[in-house]
Amino acid sequence: MRQYIFGTGLLSAITGGITLLRALRNDEPFTWRTALAWLSWGITLALAVGAVVDTRRARRGKVISGDSPVSKKQQKLLKKRLS
Known part of the structure; x- marks a missing residue:
């Protein structure tokens, strides 16, 4: 489990x-750039979790x-598991 939590993507x-x-936290207004940054972060997090799964x-x-x-x-990981 540790190898998944400390993966570089996550x-x-x-x-x-x-x-x-x-x-x-700053008093900056919420703009479309901020919304795109949050959307990008959500996609990045979803891809990182998908790679772990x-x-x-x-x-x-x-x-x-x-x-x-x-x-x-996949084949390499399967062989590693079987040995």
């Missing part, structure tokens, strides 16, 4: 969210979709 998404939260499924031997970046490594 860490960068969390630090990006912290940066956005700090920007909200795909990696976990691949390590357990379950089939993952072909559009996942982990699908190419």
